[in-house]
Amino acid sequence: GAVVSQHPSWVICKSGTSVKIECRSLDFQATTMFWYRQFPKQSLMLMATSNEGSKATYEQGVEKDKFLINHASLTLSTLTVTSAHPEDSSFYICSARDPREGDYNEQFFGPGTRLTVL
Amino acid sequence: GQNIDQPTEMTATEGAIVQINCTYQTSGFNGLFWYQQHAGEAPTFLSYNVLDGLEEKGRFSSFLSRSKGYSYLLLKELQMKDSASYLCAVMDSNYQLIWGAGTKLIIKP
Numbered sequence: 001g002a003v004v005s006q007h008p009s010w011v012i013c014k015s016g017t018s019v020k021i022e023c024r025s026l027d028f029q030a031t032t033m034f035w036y037r038q039f040p041k042q043s044l045m046l047m048a049t050s051n052e053g054s055k056a057t058y059e060q061g062v063e064k065d066k067f068l069i070n071h072a073s074l075t076l077s078t079l080t081v082t083s084a085h086p087e088d089s090s091f092y093i094c095s096a097r098d099p100r101e102g103d104y105n106e107q108f109f110g111p112g113t114r115l116t117v118l
Numbered sequence: 119g120q121n122i123d124q125p126t127e128m129t130a131t132e133g134a135i136v137q138i139n140c141t142y143q144t145s146g147f148n149g150l151f152w153y154q155q156h157a158g159e160a161p162t163f164l165s166y167n168v169l170d171g172l173e174e175k176g177r178f179s180s181f182l183s184r185s186k187g188y189s190y191l192l193l194k195e196l197q198m199k200d201s202a203s204y205l206c207a208v209m210d211s212n213y214q215l216i217w218g219a220g221t222k223l224i225i226k227p
Contacts, residue, residue: 034215042219043205043217043218043219043220044161044205044217045217046214046215046217049214091158093160093161106151106163106166107151107163107215108163109160109161109162110160111159111160112158112159112160114158
């Protein structure tokens with residue numbers, strides 16, 4: 001199957017700083033990528049849908065100015081958590097659909113980024 | 119609203135069979151996915167059902183009944199490494215994945 005990578009795998013930062021997370025599709029071009037957040041013992045929560053060359057579509061309740069998403073190329077989307085606070089500590093996961101899969105619609109997930117804000 | 123229900127936790131014995139159920143109510147349906155997620159890791163794809171019936175893939179099988187809004191994941195010959203959370207997700211009419219909260223499966227020797 002398709003491969004999606006994320007960087008960094010984990011990050012610890014001070015409150016008030018900004019953190020950038022990268023999501024890359026390694027062997028395919030992804031016009032659409034998805035950003036999820038997962039708190040302990042909870043399911044995945046979709047934050048936004050990232051479309052190459054256009055603005056991301058955010059889910060209700062997700063602050064656009066706090067979670068900046070840029071999808072500048074067909075293989076890279078970035079999520080920047082601005083002015084991070086301890087409540088932003090979570091597991092952030094990106095995923096992408098491989099357009100070669102046709103109607104199969106499977107999402108391939110990156111390995112996730114564990115963010116801890118002190 | 120859209121809703122996916124699955125049990126919070128299940129326990130089974132190594133070598134046995136376990137069935138994890140999932141019921142859903144969504145606006146439209148473009149397929150149902152099962153993912154496996156080990157603690158601290160991202161989900162990995164297990165199965166996809168879009169038509170009614172049983173899909174078998176090795177020790178894992180997935181069943182779908184669209185008329186009943188129901189699916190199950192069947193795991194046979196359980197191994198300790200199968201201890202994980204199993205996530206049911208339905209793709210709605212907008213091709214968005216609606217996720218269940220996941221079922222934590224505990225395998226005992």
